[in-house]
Amino acid sequence: MKKTILITGATAGIGKATAELYAKNGWNLIITGRRKKLLEELKESLIHRFSADVVTLNFDVRHKEEVNKAISSLTGKWRNIDVLLNNAGLAKGFSDIQDGSVEDWETMIDTNIKGLLYVSKTIMPIMIERKSGHIVNIGSIAGKEVYAKGNVYCSTKHAVEGITKALRLDLLPHKIKVSAVCPGAVDTEFSTVRFDGDKDRAKDVYNGYQPLLARDIAEAIYFVVSRPFHVNINDLLIMPTAQANTSNLLREE
């Protein structure tokens, strides 16, 4: 029987690449995000390229009523969610904490922490009832280290690490697997979003070395999810070869 994955933040970057890889491998897909047009375009493309079975849910993970409404609209086979990929997330701003924008802090906390919790809260009862499921959270190297001017973003990713451990512990009796996939620098829309659409500044983040590609992370997610039932990858940290940690990059012009 075909399996089903629900991906938050499927309109771009890692989420989109993961949707493409899972569609290619014959999974049913529930793709979600705020940008409805991009969701519909991705759906059409997945149907056209892979004859995939796809449902779109257009919601903002920060709004719990929207999350609840969207997930409860799923009926029939679409409620049989085998994998939840908590991927939607973002960084906003890059400054010392004393100069940070409270609005940016709230956006990151509401999206990366509260949004992940809201979505998980709606899917967990389905998985518990089915006594089966796998939750994969996208963490970050920023959840393992704190780098200069990364303060609140790094803190939200540290929270993802804590939530991942808590989910694994509390869902143990229900046989639900919980994993974290934690990338270093990946060339996506991430830095453009962080710098409020400043593409030149975003490009500089990836200059002079080969960053990870969204596809690299999609493949890692696929690996994590495709292990046999008795194997759980708790935590997978994936870095560009040119990046030793958050602060040490080998840039060559």
Ligand code: NDP
């Ligand atoms: P992108 O900006 O390319 O994609 C982010 C996705 O998240 C988009 O699909 C966006 O969709 C969605 N999203 C953002 N805010 C919301 C929201 N409020 N509600 C619903 N969806 C939302 O970035 P990445 O692919 O790089 O980021 C994916 C994850 O990977 C994030 O959690 C990020 O923190 C993490 N990560 C990224 C790294 C990197 O270097 N790129 C490294 C380590 C971790 P839409 O705007 O349509 O809502």
Ligand code: 8X3
């Ligand atoms: C994204 C990676 O190092 O830019 O989580 O924070 S980093």
